[in-house]
Amino acid sequence: MERVAIIGASMTQFGQREGEWVLDLLAEAGLECLEDSGVDAAEVDHLYVSNMASGEFEGQTGIPNALAHDLNAMPAYTQRVDQTSSSGGAGIYAAWQSVASGASDMTLLVGGEKMTHKTTGEATDVIASLTHPAEYKTGVTLPSFAGLTARHYLERFDAPRESLGKVAVKNHENGLDNPNAQFRKEVDLETVLESPIVADPLRLYDFCPITDGSAALMLCPESVAEEYADEYAVITGIDGATDTHVVHEREDPTVMGGVVESGKGAYEMSGRNPEDIDVAELHDMFTILEFLQMEGLGFAEQGEAWKLVEEGYTERDGELPINTSGGLKSKGHPLGASGVAQGVEIYEQLVGEAGPRQVEADVGLTCNVGGFGNCVITTIMEAAQ
């Protein structure tokens, strides 16, 4: 089967986009991606919109149809992809399938979310509705799961609290060089460790913010990629997998089954293994998640990711740079956009467009986590040879 190429990418400024709505953000990223890839709107066959909750956040649904109109992409087929906080990764999977199946010769994927007009409490309520009713109706939210898991991890593996803080410090440092990041702000370990407690032992700086933003990718069959781009990337492996929806039913709270299974699928499909990965974007919605994904994806043994972080292994000049974009932590986390933005960063790293964040990379990986690992999509991308 022919491989699927990525020939263009874009993202808007992430942060608080006052007075702009999700459709404005989607249109901005979509137009920029058309320009970046040299594709005319009329050439777009399929348009996928990754978005979790425009209805709940804005009272506006049908946004893919509205976006097709705004981009003047009619009669392109369009559809919304929702996989909660992994809607962006699910969008990459849907877009990949549309091209790989032959349904589309040119697919534009745009992910976005508008959230900051809501209070943190209101936004958390919308996000919490993705958990099992038995959980959220009793008040359990994703941050509380993160706190429980972090406590368990630190005690069981004798890991210092500081190691989690270093994830935040590293990702903020990377974000300094990302003009689109929500927080371009250096943060030292002391600041993280002394920030207000949110869900013990996790503190404010262990959490990603509430964010508005959008990101986009253009996908097509590899056979036509060269018509549009000298440098492009190819998706060589992609898979998604669920874990129990009820978090407390999992055998080991430090093992995210969805990460393990989707990673296994993506490695198998690409013929790659963890050692081949040169750069990765992981879903650091909470600092503890970066450890769990490093372990689930085979970058570290169980209970040992924290050591690699302590050693600087995952820093920009380390063996395996993780979250060179700044991650969700510093870049921000507009739900539907985040997985797409992970893809944007890896694409830019692979085609040499990452500017001051550039690392040497031929093979990159993204891992996008829905809920508390309820569904995970892992993608392996490679620079075209």
Add this chain to the structure above:
Amino acid sequence: MERVAIIGASMTQFGQREGEWVLDLLAEAGLECLEDSGVDAAEVDHLYVSNMASGEFEGQTGIPNALAHDLNAMPAYTQRVDQTSSSGGAGIYAAWQSVASGASDMTLLVGGEKMTHKTTGEATDVIASLTHPAEYKTGVTLPSFAGLTARHYLERFDAPRESLGKVAVKNHENGLDNPNAQFRKEVDLETVLESPIVADPLRLYDFCPITDGSAALMLCPESVAEEYADEYAVITGIDGATDTHVVHEREDPTVMGGVVESGKGAYEMSGRNPEDIDVAELHDMFTILEFLQMEGLGFAEQGEAWKLVEEGYTERDGELPINTSGGLKSKGHPLGASGVAQGVEIYEQLVGEAGPRQVEADVGLTCNVGGFGNCVITTIMEAAQ
């Protein structure tokens, strides 16, 4: 490329399902579809959930993850497909792509919506949010578009008001033989024509009801279909297309561009033409839509569908039976389920499981309309040879 087969189908009772929620309905249809197809939950690779608005209707999101859990289908990949009122058709397209791309060897598609716990006004508000903000913020809803279009059609093509009423009469008559239909109730023309005006010239009986319900299909590569079923159907053509999101920007209000374009794509892919179609399920959310789809899909010339209806051409014993299931009109319209339920009816007709509704059919078609034709998915299915 290998063809994609449908090896099983199910639908729940449509209607008012008091005390049950969307997840209950999805699980019921999902379990029944597993049983009908002889597939074990552990064999399911991908699970798609067609649903427009569980967040808005119930405050519950992440339902695909919850359903994977409830069906014990982990680690199957799962995702929600939203294309407003055509979410079901979009689900068939997504499920088809998942198999055709090789991503999945066994895909379960379940569509569903829970709506009747809301007042008609509340439900209409949610549905209206799919239109362009410039439209719904000024109070234009889908029924009002239908009224305007019907008035235009009747006057321009000199069609009698009765012809629209006959669509309702026919579909109610078909629904009498569908045990899962919301309204199993014979309706005569007089009743339709004397029912309360909703959007002049359309009256209550020109509209589909608010409905709870779910429907499911099982898809796999044709090469393995025979392991599961003696009789199965094959999707030979499928395409989706948008029209302007702003309805008043369309050149001709009686031409639904999305119907025309998606139909063209499905015919081309299957090598079929309108004359080959033996049975069709059209999206009769409003009676006038059945005319517009008949014309857009080439079953009638522009302005002449009403004549075919008058002649009985689309009745169960006519040349081209349309909406043998009872259509949205009598069967009901749980948004995310409707497009899937159209596929269920055509599948049952093709494999000879339609019971008292059975017609002779080797080739069937479904047309699922999102919004007021904002995005349309047309599918052609054939009995396996």
